[in-house]
Amino acid sequence: DVKVTQSSRYLVKRTGEKVFLECVQDMDHENMFWYRQDPGLGLRLIYFSYDVKMKEKGDIPEGYSVSREKKERFSLILESASTNQTSMYLCVTRDRNTGELFFGEGSRLTVL
Amino acid sequence: LAKTTQPISMDSYEGQEVNITCSHNNIATNDYITWYQQFPSQGPRFIIQGYKTKVTNEVASLFIPADRKSSTLSLPRVSLSDTAVYYCLVALSSNTGKLIFGQGTTLQVKP
Numbered sequence: 001d002v003k004v005t006q007s008s009r010y011l012v013k014r015t016g017e018k019v020f021l022e023c024v025q026d027m028d029h030e031n032m033f034w035y036r037q038d039p040g041l042g043l044r045l046i047y048f049s050y051d052v053k054m055k056e057k058g059d060i061p062e063g064y065s066v067s068r069e070k071k072e073r074f075s076l077i078l079e080s081a082s083t084n085q086t087s088m089y090l091c092v093t094r095d096r097n098t099g100e101l102f103f104g105e106g107s108r109l110t111v112l
Numbered sequence: 113l114a115k116t117t118q119p120i121s122m123d124s125y126e127g128q129e130v131n132i133t134c135s136h137n138n139i140a141t142n143d144y145i146t147w148y149q150q151f152p153s154q155g156p157r158f159i160i161q162g163y164k165t166k167v168t169n170e171v172a173s174l175f176i177p178a179d180r181k182s183s184t185l186s187l188p189r190v191s192l193s194d195t196a197v198y199y200c201l202v203a204l205s206s207n208t209g210k211l212i213f214g215q216g217t218t219l220q221v222k223p
Contacts, residue, residue, distance in 0.1 A: 033211060042215035058210060090155055103155030
């Protein structure tokens with residue numbers, strides 16, 4: 001069974017802390033995406049990666065960075081967390097052959 | 113990239129048919145249309161995908177007119193468990209670039 005695993009379902013951090021959100025997939029997919037989801041705003045793309053060490057900005061990259069050192073792992077980094085980054089974060093992978101998307105269960109981050 | 117527009121919310125009652133329309137005026141020739149369903153605290157899950165005309169599976173139908181500038185997800189005889197957010201996604205199936213979701217439609221099914 002294919003799987004996209006996000007390291008933490010729930011996190012509580014303080015303003016200014018550095019936060020790592022990890023996403024691991026076991027499907028050998030090149031394409032991986034990080035979204036944040038907020039009420040009334042839908043899914044907004046933060047960053048995506050189409051291969052190891054490759055990354056592209058999405059629509060709302062400010063305040064975030066990413067790392068893709070290995071194909072199976074795509075990390076989202078908040079260098080200095082702020083309260084407006086309180087949100088649900090979703091990792092998504094894409095099968096380049098079929099276009100099918102696979103979603104993680106989400107990581108709910110609260111920044112106090 | 114095709115931008116999608118959906119109603120923010122819809123209400124329905126159990127047993128009714130629900131139709132949710134998504135507008136995608138600048139859809140490209142090779143783009144497919146995919147609908148996803150998301151329950152609270154879960155990731156979205158695939159419902160149906162189509163390119164043109166009509167597609168039907170065990171849970172829904174997807175109607176796409178000839179100009180492909182919109183699509184309609186049809187849920188027959190909804191139940192309370194169909195209360196969820198529904199997203200329309202328009203993307204090239206082999207796209208390696210951005211995937212842009214719309215705001216989604218929150219469907220509330222009432223007893």
